[in-house]
Amino acid sequence: MGIEQRAFGRTGVDVSAIGFGAWAIGGSWGEVSDEAARAALNAALDAGVTFIDTADVYGDGRSERLIRAVLAERQGARPMVATKAGRRLSPHVADGYTADNLQAFVDRSRANLGVETLDLLQLHCPPTDVYYRPEVFTALDRLVEAGSIARYGVSVEKVEEGLKAIEYAGVASVQIIYNIFRQRPASLFLAEAKRRGVAVIARVPLASGLLTGKMRADTRFAPGTHRAFNRHGEAFDVGETFSGVPYEVALAAVEKIRALLPQGVPMAQFALRWILMESAISTVIPGARNVAQAQSNSAASALLPITDEVMQALRELYLHDIAPYVHQRW
Ligand SMILES: NC(=O)c1ccc[n+]([C@@H]2O[C@H](COP(=O)([O-])OP(=O)(O)OC[C@H]3O[C@@H](n4cnc5c(N)ncnc54)[C@H](OP(=O)(O)O)[C@@H]3O)[C@@H](O)[C@H]2O)c1
DSSP states (O other): OOOOEEEOTTSSOEEESBOEEOSTTTSSSSOOOHHHHHHHHHHHHHTTOOEEEOOTTGGGGHHHHHHHHHHHTOOSOOOEEEEEESTTOSSOOGGGOOHHHHHHHHHHHHHHHTOSSBSEEEEESOOGGGGGOHHHHHHHHHHHHTTSBSOEEEEOSSHHHHHHHTTSTTEEEEEEEOBTTBOGGGTTHHHHHHHTTOEEEEESTTGGGGGGTOOOTTOOOOTTSHHHHTTTSSSSOGGGSGGGOOHHHHHHHHHHHHTTOOTTOOHHHHHHHHHHTSTTEEEEOOBOSSHHHHHHHHTGGGSOOOOHHHHHHHHHHIIIIIHHHHTTTO
8 A cells, every 4th residue: 555645735735644754864863874875765765755854954965965866766756855944054043044045055955956946945943033034934935936946834843933934924834843742733733734724744753763662771872873962952952852751751651652552563653653643744754764664664654543542542641741841842
């Protein structure tokens, strides 16, 4: 069975409900060879993935260039490739989000991806202030008019940023962390995005791997990878690493999830299927570092819907065990 297709908001484009997150094949996740990265992406595309998420800073452009190389060797329809801009700014401040800087970032991504027009440009978790600067969104409108980008969206840290961003008529998509350990977007944001026809991209769906059920108290993460260096938010928002849930708290919750799994269903697939229970989600973008992960993740949309009883149990688990650590922060 192929991957379920969903409307990408009001854009008129359909994408696979399971996409491919290309951060792990770019950098910050430990060594992934070019060969392994290409194989993982090819496996996802072979399985029917038609949405790829990357950024100009993943491996400083390596992720974008790998995607270009893989797509150049394939026949058939091109997937939608979403990239991001803003994080090359140093310091990363709202004042840096000028029309000239955005143009330069976009031109570099066009060159890396080998395209005239980017399918989707996302602001890459900009400072909150950026959402209150209409001129930034006017600059993005100009990039659409010039044909440098087909459409644009935002990647946000907080629900409030997403709600503010979708007030701008040109915002086609919002990327946000949404997973069993991050349920707050479900209460207001997803309904509001759906009402406005804004596509929602669910990132960090496996809570950086925790929701695969494979991690243990003594699991060691290689130095130089964000699960080691950003455990407490040393380099970027701590919510991007393990969804901001303290590791031991998360491990205990994972054991409760294990008890709820249908027979024979891997936890990673179950966690992705949980996200797809929300119709406001256009696509989920698990990161995959190898062929087996890409194939397994791509199969998640074919799982049976999760029962009401189990959905309720996961809601209660979130409210009691996880929400106190994350709910008010993001
Ligand atoms: N600010 C932003 O806009 C932002 C921030 C973060 C992420 N993202 C996007 O969201 C995507 C996904 O987030 P993420 O990669 O941080 O986290 P994630 O998808 O929650 O976790 C990915 C990791 O889980 C493990 N994994 C994946 N599939 C598996 C499977 N089937 N079985 C076992 N383990 C599996 C892999 O790591 P191991 O094998 O090493 O365990 C993989 O690197 C990124 O690739 C990126 O495109 C965007």
